[in-house]
Amino acid sequence: MDESVLFSLRLSLQVAIAATVLVVLVGTGMSFILARKNFRGKEILDIFLTLPLVLPPTVTGYYLILFMGRNGLVGRYLFHWTGWSIMFTWYAAVLASFIVALPLMIKTTRAAIESVDTNLIKVSYTLGHGELKTFFRVILPLSKKGMISGAVLSFARAMGEFGATLMVAGNIPGKTNTMPIAIYTSASSGDWSRANMMVIFFTLVSGAFLYIANRFSKKGF
Amino acid sequence: MVLPTGIGAQSPHEITVSAAISLKNAFEDIAKVFQERNPGAKVLFNFGASGDLARQIEAGAPVDVFASAARKDMDDIDGKGLVASNSRKNFAGNAVVLIKPANSNIPISSIEDLKRKEVGKIAIGNPKTVPAGRYAEEVLRHFNLQETLKKKLIFSENVRQVLDYVARGEVDAGLVYSTDAMVRSKEVKVVMKVPEGSHQPVVYPIGVIKGTKEEALSKTFVDLVLSQDGQKILNKYGFIPAKP
Numbered sequence: 001m002d003e004s005v006l007f008s009l010r011l012s013l014q015v016a017i018a019a020t021v022l023v024v025l026v027g028t029g030m031s032f033i034l035a036r037k038n039f040r041g042k043e044i045l046d047i048f049l050t051l052p053l054v055l056p057p058t059v060t061g062y063y064l065i066l067f068m069g070r071n072g073l074v075g076r077y078l079f080h081w082t083g084w085s086i087m088f089t090w091y092a093a094v095l096a097s098f099i100v101a102l103p104l105m106i107k108t109t110r111a112a113i114e115s116v117d118t119n120l121i122k123v124s125y126t127l128g129h130g131e132l133k134t135f136f137r138v139i140l141p142l143s144k145k146g147m148i149s150g151a152v153l154s155f156a157r158a159m160g161e162f163g164a165t166l167m168v169a170g171n172i173p174g175k176t177n178t179m180p181i182a183i184y185t186s187a188s189s190g191d192w193s194r195a196n197m198m199v200i201f202f203t204l205v206s207g208a209f210l211y212i213a214n215r216f217s218k219k220g221f
Numbered sequence: 222m223v224l225p226t227g228i229g230a231q232s233p234h235e236i237t238v239s240a241a242i243s244l245k246n247a248f249e250d251i252a253k254v255f256q257e258r259n260p261g262a263k264v265l266f267n268f269g270a271s272g273d274l275a276r277q278i279e280a281g282a283p284v285d286v287f288a289s290a291a292r293k294d295m296d297d298i299d300g301k302g303l304v305a306s307n308s309r310k311n312f313a314g315n316a317v318v319l320i321k322p323a324n325s326n327i328p329i330s331s332i333e334d335l336k337r338k339e340v341g342k343i344a345i346g347n348p349k350t351v352p353a354g355r356y357a358e359e360v361l362r363h364f365n366l367q368e369t370l371k372k373k374l375i376f377s378e379n380v381r382q383v384l385d386y387v388a389r390g391e392v393d394a395g396l397v398y399s400t401d402a403m404v405r406s407k408e409v410k411v412v413m414k415v416p417e418g419s420h421q422p423v424v425y426p427i428g429v430i431k432g433t434k435e436e437a438l439s440k441t442f443v444d445l446v447l448s449q450d451g452q453k454i455l456n457k458y459g460f461i462p463a464k465p
Contacts, residue, residue, distance in 0.1 A: 087391050
């Protein structure tokens, strides 16, 4: 197993873990708002957040370039103020994975939060706990299974992200070539032995993560 | 060769031409002429990096004609016995140029200037699959800049993506064919043409794939590309005649 293969694996894990952490934090917050609050435009927000689930990754990548490219709607200000662009960095890979995995987290977590018996929440209030404390001590523990399953799906999706990642992070050996990208390059250049090695390794590592996560969600914490 | 039925099946008198993406504009024009002169015939194009296209053909893609931007990719499939005998010919050449975004303020007037710290990112084709990337690497090696510039290099999946990165200002400079720079001349500025001796001459071979069901029509297309009319169209887009 050579250095570049190990680098790609390490990078894929790094990107997926970073993206999943962000997805869990933002996703839980968003899911709580969508599950428990009512406001105008709520379902539009939900659709907006869920779109990357149904859009082809290349469309998602396109929008990311539109917003975050060096001359993008947001990117141009970022570049103007800091001289830095997210394009072609591993942060772009994290962003791409984050965007495409977030809907998975929100779908599962929102459903889990919505299924918490509202009586329990009301009881918590009558006992004097505020919204935040109720969230951590009542809602969160009861939504755990949904959240864990969301996190696992998000991690798996982040590990496998290719289309949008290639468009914003590019294919830079030693810098942004995650495993799916490295496999693609090897297959495109006829380097089948290296591609085989990576595919087998990647399948085993992903399978192992899923196994661990499934054990977790069955047994609970 | 068995053509798949169902989705993608060709109706009679269609040929599929896999061509290096730098040939896109010229070949689309040639196809129009071809279809006019051969009523009932249709050309389906498959543009991409020559390396990707060669892998597709090796994997059995139902391609009738292949035109690559370097000898290597044609050699790859020729070596596997996939090119119809005596059908392979060189039909064009090209020049490699250094380009930068049209509105760039960074002073780049030579290859050496790429060393400057203001130049942060340089796009070239992925040498593993893109001939333009291999030529670019040769140029950098010729100027002994390959190691120095390694950290600045961004690999693109094909030469038109290099062009796009430069046109959009995502990178500070790129190496493409002069014919590509012409296509987006308002968005990119040609700094210079790289010296001819700094890379292997750019040679475009074309060939008919062995086993095609449209051998005659494919040969007619190849002949058109090689003919005066075809060559005129290629010249219009900035291609130079093939070295014999």
